[in-house]
Structure formats: C-alpha cells, structure tokens
Amino acid sequence: xxxxxxxxxxxxxxxxxxxxxxxxxxxxxxxxxxxxxxxxxxxxxxxxxxxxxxxxxxxxxxxxxxxxxxxxxxxxxxxxxxxxxxxxxxxxxxxxxxxxxxxxxxxxxxxxxxxxxxxxxxxxxxxxxxxxxxxxxxxxxxxxxxxxxxxxxxxxxxxxxxxxxxxxxxxxxxxxxxxxxxxxxxxxxxxxxxxxxxxxxxxxxxxxxxxxxxxxxxxxxxxxxxxxxxxxxxxxxxxxxxxxxxxxxxxxxxxxxxxxxxxxxxxxxxxxxxxxxxxxxxxxxxxxxxxxxxxxxxxxxxxxxxxxxxxxxxxxxxxxxxxxxxxxxxxxxxxxxxxxxxxxxxxxxxxxxxxxxxxxxxxxxxxxxxxxxxxxxxxxxxxxxxxxxxxxxxxxxxxxxxxxxxxxxxxxxxxxxxxxxxxxxxxxxxxxxxxxxxxxxxxxxxxxxxxxxxxxxxxxxxxxxxxxxxxxxxxxxxxxxxxxxxxxxxxxxxxxxxxxxxxxxxxxxxxxxxx
Numbered sequence: 166x167x168x169x170x171x172x173x174x175x176x177x178x179x180x181x182x183x184x185x186x187x188x189x190x191x192x193x194x195x196x197x198x199x200x201x202x203x204x205x206x207x208x209x210x211x212x213x214x215x216x217x218x219x220x221x222x223x224x225x226x227x228x229x230x231x232x233x234x235x236x237x238x239x240x241x242x243x244x245x246x247x248x249x250x251x252x253x254x255x256x257x258x259x260x261x262x263x264x265x266x267x268x269x270x271x272x273x274x275x276x277x278x279x280x281x282x283x284x285x286x287x288x289x290x291x292x293x294x295x296x297x298x299x300x301x302x303x304x305x306x307x308x309x310x311x312x313x314x315x316x317x318x319x320x321x322x323x324x325x326x327x328x329x330x331x332x333x334x335x336x337x338x339x340x341x342x343x344x345x346x347x348x349x350x351x352x353x354x355x356x357x358x359x360x361x362x363x364x365x366x367x368x369x370x371x372x373x374x375x376x377x378x379x380x381x382x383x384x385x386x387x388x389x390x391x392x393x394x395x396x397x398x399x400x401x402x403x404x405x406x407x408x409x410x411x412x413x414x415x416x417x418x419x420x421x422x423x424x425x426x427x428x429x430x431x432x433x434x435x436x437x438x439x440x441x442x443x444x445x446x447x448x449x450x451x452x453x454x455x456x457x458x459x460x461x462x463x464x465x466x467x468x469x470x471x472x473x474x475x476x477x478x479x480x481x482x483x484x485x486x487x488x489x490x491x492x493x494x495x496x497x498x499x500x501x502x503x504x505x506x507x508x509x510x511x512x513x514x515x516x517x518x519x520x521x522x523x524x525x526x527x528x529x530x531x532x533x534x535x536x537x538x539x540x541x542x543x544x545x546x547x548x549x550x551x552x553x554x555x556x557x558x559x560x561x562x563x564x565x566x567x568x569x570x571x572x573x574x575x576x577x578x579x580x581x582x583x584x585x586x587x588x589x590x591x592x593x594x595x596x597x598x599x600x601x602x603x604x605x606x607x608x609x610x611x612x613x614x615x616x617x618x619x620x621x622x623x624x625x626x627x628x629x630x631x632x633x634x635x636x637x638x639x640x641x642x643x644x645x646x647x648x649x650x651x652x653x654x655x656x657x658x659x660x661x662x663x664x665x666x667x668x669x670x671x672x673x674x675x676x677x678x679x680x
Contacts (some may be wrong), residue, residue, distance in 0.1 A: 169228045170364035171279045177293045177552035191351040193301040195271035196391045204334035205284045207310040211389055211412055214252040219433055221251035222416030225264040225319040229368040234420040236512050239269035240276035240344035241519030242295040249426035250433055253287040267306045274307025280526050297329045304333045313337045324353045332634040347378045363394035370395040376408035401448035402432050423627045439679035441528055447658035453483035457490040459675040462528040469540035480554045484535050495530035499557050514629045521652045536560050548574045567597035576602040582609045608635030639673035646678055654678050
C-alpha cells in the first residue's frame with residue numbers, strides 16, 4: 166500500500182515535469198538576482214530567540230485533517246504570528262493536500278518586509294522538496310530556509326540538496342522521524358534538524374520521539390533541534406525544552422485558535438499582548454494629549470450631531486496635540502485599503518484578522534491612530550473631513566450599511582449595536598468581508614454608559630475579532646477585557662465627570678484595560 170507521503174511525493178515529481186517545462190531554471194535564477202535581497206540567516210535567528218524559539222505555520226489544510234482554516238489569508242496570518250513573537254513563519258506551498266502556493270510564500274515575505282519585521286523574522290518553505298529546482302523556487306519567492314525531508318531523499322541526494330541550499334544562502338531545516346533518519350541527517354552535516362513527532366506514513370503522533378532522537382546528537386555538537394507536530398499548550402513546550410529542543414513548530418493549533426497571538430504568548434510563557442485602547446468623544450487638545458501620553462492607541466472625535474460633536478478646526482488642534490506628544494515617523498503610512506475581488510471572498514474572520522494585524526502594527530509604529538465618528542453622513546462629507554483633519558480611520562456609527570466602506574478614502578470601522586437578544590451568530594452573519602476593516606460592538610445607542618451581555622461578546626470573539634465598547638469605565642474595563650478578550654476596547658462617557666473628559670480617569674482607564 167502506498168503511504169500518503171509517497172503519494173504526495175509522486176504527485177510532486179509529476180507536477181515538476183510540467184512546471185520546469187513552463188519555467189526554466191534560468192528564469193528562477195534571474196528572479197533571484199532581481200530580488201536584490203539575501204536570505205535572512207536562519208540559525209542565528211533561532212539562537213537569538215533562546216531559550217525557546219517558535220516557528221508558526223500557515224496551514225489551510227492537511228491530508229490527515231482536511232480543511233483546517235479554509236480561505237485563510239497567508240500574509241495577514243504571518244504578520245499576526247510575527248507581531249506575537251514567532252521568529253520564523255513556515256509556509257506550506259504544496260497545492261493539492263495542503264492548499265498552499267508559492268504565491269503565499271512571496272506574499273508572506275512581502276508582508277514581513279513591509280511591516281519592518283524582515284529582516285529579523287525568517288520564512289520557511291515547507292514542501293516535499295526532491296529537486297534543486299524547488300530550492301531555486303523557494304529563494305526566488307522570498308524563502309530564507311526550506312524543508313528537506315530525510316524520508317523522501319536518498320542520503321547522497323540529501324547531502325547535495327543541503328549544499329545547494331547553502332549556496333543560495335539558505336540553511337535548510339532537515340526533518341527526521343526515526344533513529345535511522347537522524348543518523349543520516351547527522352552524517353550529512355545538517356545544522357538544523359526538525360524531529361517530527363508525527364509518523365508521515367500513518368499520521369500517528371508520538372510525543373516521546375523528540376527526546377529519543379535528540380539524545381542521538383553528539384555531546385558538545387552545535388546541531389540545533391526543533392520539535393515538529395503535536396504542540397498545543399505550554400506543557401508540551403516545556404516537555405520538549407526538557408529534552409533539548411531549542412524550538413517548536415506549531416501549525417494546526419494556531420490556525421484554529423480564536424486568538425493566535427494569545428496562544429503564542431501562552432506557548433512562550435510571555436505576557437499577553439495588551440489589547441489596543443480607544444478613547445472616543447474627545448473635544449479638546451489638552452484631553453487628546455493626555456490620552457496619547459497615557460498610551461491610548463486610537464483617538465476618536467465625533468463629527469455627528471451630539472453633545473460631543475467637534476468641527477474640523479477643533480479636530481486639527483487635537484491631532485496636532487497628539488503628534489506633539491507622540492511624533493509619527495516620517496516614513497510611516499497607514500496600510501492602504503485595497504479590497505480586491507479575492508478579498509471579498511475571504512471569510513469575515515480572515516478579513517478582520519488581516520486588519521487586526523495591520524492596525525495593531527500601524528498603531529505600534531505610528532499611533533495613536535485618529536478616528537472620525539460619523540452617523541449617516543454623505544460619502545463626500547466623510548471623505549472631505551478625513552482629508553482635512555487628517556484622519557486615519559472613519560467610524561460608521563449609523564445605519565450606513567457595509568458597502569459604503571468601499572467608497573471612503575480611509576479604512577472604516579463599522580459599529581454593530583448589540584440589541585438585547587442578539588446572538589453571536591447574528592453578529593458574525595451580518596459582517597461583510599472586504600468592506601469595513603474592523604467591527605466595534607456597542608450597546609444600543611452608544612455613549613449611554615450601558616454595557617451589553619459580555620457573554621455574547623466572548624462568543625463573537627471565538628468567531629471573529631472585534632473592538633469592545635459600551636458602558637466601560639476604569640472600574641470594569643479590566644474584568645471586561647479578561648472576560649471577552651477583544652483586540653481593542655473603547656470608552657467615551659466612562660472617562661467623563663459631569664460630561665467632561667476627566668484626565669485622571671483617562672489615565673486610569675488605559676492602565677486598567679492594558680494591565
């Protein structure tokens with residue numbers, strides 16, 4: 166009986182015949198030369214993340230599990246992983262069983278470069294490599310390292326491909342799953358060895374394998390070992406560290422996690438990334454400066470008719486105060502809102518996860534982000550004010566719907582008013598991917614000081630990331646964030662005294678929400 170591994174390799178070899186005919190190796194060499202970059206050094210990257218490095222995998226499907234994260238957005242997933250502390254992004258490029266592509270690899274590298282995370286974070290091409298042509302493909306599409314599986318390579322071919330990969334500047338990750346394969350990998354001079362706890366023929370997982378095989382590495386050797394497969398919680402990581410692994414690779418558990426960032430923090434025993442904080446309904450430059458100094462990540466100004474309404478002039482004064490307090494780098498730019506047809510096919514979760522990563526990154530480098538709040542305004546008015554102030558984001562607080570977001574000159578936050586009796590499925594069902602870039606859940610009316618049912622909020626968060634608002638204040642925000650785990654939280658009336666922003670309450674609110 167042909168095992169799944171052999172079936173995949175056979176298909177890979179057959180595909181290669183057509184791929185090579187369509188694109189000669191010289192074209193790949195030309196593309197490598199045109200890239201104008203070099204591979205980031207993989208082994209130093211792993212060592213720099215001692216005592217435990219984490220490789221996080223972009224994986225839509227697998228032969229043993231079928232679809233894991235159908236339609237997942239590779240570059241956004243990678244950026245979220247990198248922001249949370251992964252030192253290497255593993256990108257599955259096998260198309261038939263794993264639903265990956267070389268385009269995923271190229272886009273992942275581009276998103277890490279654009280966000281300033283590469284160099285620093287490496288990209289691994291994970292595939293069934295049986296030919297030096299695939300290593301050329303890997304480097305041409307931005308890989309820093311590539312996987313070589315001992316089970317599918319004769320010993321002399323392994324030695325050749327290790328050498329070929331190094332000549333392209335890529336130290337390969339050599340994967341083993343048995344004692345014999347470990348001996349072969351060591352004899353071939355491998356410097357980074359991944360021990361797969363999953364049997365590639367039967368897909369059964371044996372968590373003891375890493376320890377048994379790592380024990381074969383000679384004492385005093387500088388071979389770096391990585392535990393592959395089966396990592397789901399901190400105790401798994403501690404067990405692998407205890408038997409000498411310097412890194413773990415995590416795929417399926419991260420792809421399924423409601424918050425991949427929270428899981429990475431847990432696996433590495435690091436404090437969780439605090440959620441972003443938005444102070445809304447600001448009316449004067451002094452309070453805006455206080456919010457910026459306190460660590461607010463988003464500053465909201467209301468242009469709709471309300472007791473907190475401001476005009477363009479007041480908003481410009483607030484933006485100037487915020488920038489004095491926290492200057493923005495000259496080369497900073499808001500991520501552009503470019504929704505392609507492919508984006509409209511993304512699930513709302515994949516679309517919102519992408520923008521959570523982009524907005525978190527934008528706020529960390531150029532925050533606070535300025536938000537204009539509108540209720541049923543015209544597109545022309547919103548766009549004019551956004552340019553004049555200038556705003557970074559537009560918040561739609563009325564019943565404008567979703568598709569209007571595509572006509573705005575800034576990315577939009579869409580408010581969903583949490584009526585009593587609304588379920589998590591109702592909320593998520595109403596979200597349109599490829600339109601508003603973030604969703605804010607607020608109690609009915611907004612600015613009322615009333616909370617909605619946080620239990621429903623927690624259920625929504627399992628399905629799609631959102632900003633929590635409605636009745637928050639310095640006293641309850643800590644427990645709200647703990648109960649709901651939103652990626653951002655928002656306040657207006659909760660930091661006021663007698664209808665005026667209270668500077669001490671603003672500071673206390675930011676501190677409590679991010680604690």
